Amino acid sequence: MKRKHVTLKDVAEKSGVSITTVSHVLNKTRYVKKDTREYVLQVIEELNYEMYRPKSSMRKIQYIAIVIADITEDYSISIIKAIETYANDNGISILVYDSEDDPDKERKNIRTVLAKQVGGLILSPVNSEQCPKEIKSASIPIVLIDRQYTSHNKLFIGINNFESGYKATRYLIDKGCRKIGFIGYTETVYTIRQRSMGYRSCLMELEPEGSQHVLHLNYKREDSNKLIRDFIEGTGVDGVICATSDICYYLIGSLQELHRKIPEDVKIITYDDNKWLDYLKYPISVITQPTGEIGIHAVETIIEMVQHPENQKHIHSEMLFDIGFIDRL
Numbered sequence: 001m002k003r004k005h006v007t008l009k010d011v012a013e014k015s016g017v018s019i020t021t022v023s024h025v026l027n028k029t030r031y032v033k034k035d036t037r038e039y040v041l042q043v044i045e046e047l048n049y050e051m052y053r054p055k056s057s058m059r060k061i062q063y064i065a066i067v068i069a070d071i072t073e074d075y076s077i078s079i080i081k082a083i084e085t086y087a088n089d090n091g092i093s094i095l096v097y098d099s100e101d102d103p104d105k106e107r108k109n110i111r112t113v114l115a116k117q118v119g120g121l122i123l124s125p126v127n128s129e130q131c132p133k134e135i136k137s138a139s140i141p142i143v144l145i146d147r148q149y150t151s152h153n154k155l156f157i158g159i160n161n162f163e164s165g166y167k168a169t170r171y172l173i174d175k176g177c178r179k180i181g182f183i184g185y186t187e188t189v190y191t192i193r194q195r196s197m198g199y200r201s202c203l204m205e206l207e208p209e210g211s212q213h214v215l216h217l218n219y220k221r222e223d224s225n226k227l228i229r230d231f232i233e234g235t236g237v238d239g240v241i242c243a244t245s246d247i248c249y250y251l252i253g254s255l256q257e258l259h260r261k262i263p264e265d266v267k268i269i270t271y272d273d274n275k276w277l278d279y280l281k282y283p284i285s286v287i288t289q290p291t292g293e294i295g296i297h298a299v300e301t302i303i304e305m306v307q308h309p310e311n312q313k314h315i316h317s318e319m320l321f322d323i324g325f326i327d328r329l
Contacts (some may be wrong), residue, residue, distance in 0.1 A: 006050070008297065018292070019292070061119035061303060064118060064299060065118045066097065067106065068124045069101055069106070069124040069147065070124075083295040087299050090299070097113065106126045110123075122298050135154070143298045145158055147191045153317055155301065156319070158294060162195070162197055162198040164195060164323045165198025166199070166201055172267055173239075181235055181241070182212075185247075199241055215231040232258060233258065238265065240266060241269055243271060248268060262284065263282060269286065270286055272288065273286045285325065285329050286325070286326040286328070
């Protein structure tokens, strides 16, 4: 039986460091402490890890495409940068397409990508409930990030969104909140639904008959401030989980209009750290996603699927990374 191809993730796990750190050691793109660098190189030698350098008999990957649901999101910007950097380090160019949360535009983008015969596709789907027929029948490697389909089994690389919603709720409870709300976009997006389910599950465990306060906004951001103001006034929540950092931005504006103080009146935890959060006069805690590691692993998985198709059975349907916390409360 042919030996399983060693991946960057295998090296990272054995070394006890992140995938990003291993990448920096290999590509010399950032300073890594001498002891760490030497240990990683030792593990690389022990595992006989080989960087992507296609032989003449192998298919060379020239392009990998990214079709992103909404390129304006902080998560999207961060992960595209990680994907591009790692791909470029390996001699692969990136093609980026923004679907603008429009299913029709997404389908058009996917058709364009498939017509270009790229080496692989990294996709953040617009709608988790509807997998386009082009994706179902595609012959190229496809990796999903951020969002995944509920009805079609494609490899997903990201975080455990249910667990993150649960932990965010538990965090606010531990900070003294007794009436916690969740604000997200439509639940047709798997990511949002899983985060809200984690929120609901935590509250159900603590108080089965207790109230749950959930607000779903339109992805087009129509009337977001008014809807949030009405939600805050109607529920009287003292803690809020924001499913995205742009929702957090709207929430801050709404609380200011209502003359509610952060964190005295309402404590907030949001997903994905944004630089503007560092300049606020009040603390907002953050759930962070390892976008660097997710992006690197997405590219390496595409490479693995192209160069070693016989090993695809070893690739799981989900590859989940741990979330991080920035505790500012």
